[in-house]
Amino acid sequence: MGKIRQRIGKCDTLGILEDDKHWDATMEEVVLCRSPAKYCPTRSSYGTSTKKLCQKIFFTGFKEFIRQIVLFSMNRKKISDFGMPTPQRIGELSSAVIKELDYDTAASDVHNGEGGLYFLDAPGGKGKTFLLNLFLAQLRKDRNIALAVDSSSIAATLLSGGRTTHSVFKLSRNFATEETPT
Numbered sequence: 001m002g003k004i005r006q007r008i009g010k011c012d013t014l015g016i017l018e019d020d021k022h023w024d025a026t027m028e029e030v031v032l033c034r035s036p037a038k039y040c041p042t043r044s045s046y047g048t049s050t051k052k053l054c055q056k057i058f059f060t061g062f063k064e065f066i067r068q069i070v071l072f073s074m075n076r077k078k079i080s081d082f083g084m085p086t087p088q089r090i091g092e093l094s095s096a097v098i099k100e101l102d103y104d105t106a107a108s109d110v111h112n113g114e115g116g117l118y119f120l121d122a123p124g125g126k127g128k129t130f131l132l133n134l135f136l137a138q139l140r141k142d143r144n145i146a147l148a149v150d151s152s153s154i155a156a157t158l159l160s161g162g163r164t165t166h167s168v169f170k171l172s173r174n175f176a177t178e179e180t181p182t
């Protein structure tokens with residue numbers, strides 16, 4: 001047994017032994033260039049090879065990635081499922097957007113346990129991001145939970161602890177079949 005181990009060790013050093021590293025390399029590449037939702041196979045295409053691949057990946061340390069794949073395949077929700085209005089992309093501004101954001105009003109609404117949708121607009125560089133981050137910091141300072149989400153990942157990176165809405169709420173990303181994709 002000891003000799004076999006030694007030989008395996010030598011072969012491994014010489015790089016002539018096939019091991020599981022190619023799985024790791026493949027998955028590292030997938031994680032970097034594809035979101036779990038994109039990678040997620042359709043139900044009908046779940047085959048033995050996919051299952052084997054998933055098992056393999058699971059045991060090679062990509063638990064979080066697999067968790068995301070499972071969530072995306074099982075949990076296709078809409079933003080309205082969370083009690084929030086679906087954004088309107090055309091026509092009139094949604095009546096659900098009730099007021100222009102003013103820090104004091106929004107802060108007092110949160111303090112009183114009331115919700116609300118606010119409209120924030122200003123020319124570039126006038127402090128919109130600054131105001132939102134200030135608001136987030138204020139809420140978190142008081143140990144409240146404040147989720148910062150945005151529809152694009154670039155925009156989300158500007159917000160403190162920001163993530164995309166799709167990622168946080170596990171929204172459906174099937175733009176082709178959704179009437180009102182968010």
Ligand SMILES: Nc1ncnc2c1ncn2[C@@H]1O[C@H](COP(=O)(O)OP(=O)(O)OP(=O)(O)O)[C@@H](O)[C@H]1O
Nearest residue numbers: 121122123124125126127128129130131132133158
């Ligand atoms: N009240 C403020 N006090 C101090 N610095 C501020 C304040 N408001 C904005 N700034 C600074 O001004 C710069 C621009 O602000 P910010 O990025 O928040 O603007 P923006 O409206 O989000 O811009 P854009 O529309 O281009 O994304 C930042 O460096 C920010 O730190």
